[in-house]
Amino acid sequence: MDILTALLFSDAADSFTRLFTEMNGWTIVLFVLGIIFCAIEACVPGFGFFGIAGSIMIAAGIVVRMIFGGDLYMLLYMVLIALVLFCLLFFVASLLIRKGRLGKTAIFNVGTAVPEDKTEGTRDFSSLVGKQGVVTAVLRPSGKASFDGEVVDVIARDGYVEAGANVSVIGVEGQRVIVIEI
Numbered sequence: 001m002d003i004l005t006a007l008l009f010s011d012a013a014d015s016f017t018r019l020f021t022e023m024n025g026w027t028i029v030l031f032v033l034g035i036i037f038c039a040i041e042a043c044v045p046g047f048g049f050f051g052i053a054g055s056i057m058i059a060a061g062i063v064v065r066m067i068f069g070g071d072l073y074m075l076l077y078m079v080l081i082a083l084v085l086f087c088l089l090f091f092v093a094s095l096l097i098r099k100g101r102l103g104k105t106a107i108f109n110v111g112t113a114v115p116e117d118k119t120e121g122t123r124d125f126s127s128l129v130g131k132q133g134v135v136t137a138v139l140r141p142s143g144k145a146s147f148d149g150e151v152v153d154v155i156a157r158d159g160y161v162e163a164g165a166n167v168s169v170i171g172v173e174g175q176r177v178i179v180i181e182i
Contacts, residue, residue, distance in 0.1 A: 011073065012073050015071055015073030015074050015077070016073065016074075016077055018069075018074070019065070019070075019073075019074045019077050019078070022069060023065065024064070024065075024068055026061075026064050027061050027064045027065045027068070028061075029061075030057045030058070030060045030061030030064060031057070031058060031061035031062075031078075031082075033054075033057050034053075034054045034055065034056070034057030034058035034059075034060075034061060034082075035054070035058065035082075035085055035089075036054070037050045037051070037053050037054030037057060038050070038051060038054035038055065038058070038085075038086065038089060039054075039089050040054075041054060042089045042090065042092070042093035043093060043096065058082050061078070062075065062078045062079065062082070065078060123175075125152070125172045125175070125177050126172050128147055128152065128169045128172065128177055129169050129170070129171060129172055130168070130169060131147050131148070131168070131169050132147075132166060132167065132168045132169075132182065133145045133146050133147035133148070133152075133166070133167055133168075133169075133179075134146050134164065134165070134166060134167070135161055135162065135163050135164060135165045135166075135167055136151055136163065137163060138160070138161070138162060138163050139154065139155070139156035139159075139160065139161040139167075139179070140156075140159075140160055141155050141156040141157075141158075141159050141160065141161075142154070142155045142156075143156070143161075143163075145167055145179060147169070152177055153177065154167070154169075154177045154178070154179045155176055155177065155178050155179070156178075156179055156180070156181070157170065157178050157179065157180050158180060158181065161179075161181045165181050165182075166181070166182040167179040167180060167181055167182060168180055168182050
């Protein structure tokens with residue numbers, strides 16, 4: 001059993017040494033460019049050109065190495081090296097996003113897309129019930145009406161209402177303000 005273990009480890013050590021000493025230029029270029037492209041992809045969110053191209057280049061570098069005198073140990077070493085580098089890139093990118101300048105970019109902003117003072121999404125329109133106003137944009141059946149100088153999105157209960165017509169709010173259903181023509 002000791003002879004088999006010694007034989008396996010000597011082959012593994014020999015393969016590791018030959019992996020780097022006998023590597024041709026194409027393998028180095030493909031592998032290094034693949035890692036660089038994946039690093040760029042780690043800093044630019046999304047799985048786009050750099051991520052796909054980097055992954056293909058790393059796989060191509062491994063295949064080229066196998067074609068030009070590689071063995072199973074070399075394949076395992078190159079896959080492990082690629083995985084370790086990917087993990088390091090992920091760790092560095094996550095640190096940059098959390099603590100660095102990359103986390104302060106608009107891509108990672110966790111706020112709302114619409115400024116809170118510009119949205120009516122959480123407004124309570126129940127105070128408008130019974131008020132009268134003027135249609136500012138034709139209601140087909142939705143449009144805009146002005147109530148005491150404030151323009152609000154409304155829906156006409158009876159369908160089409162011309163601009164300039166007087167309307168009255170008859171009800172509010174959540175964010176829907178329902179009006180009828182007077």
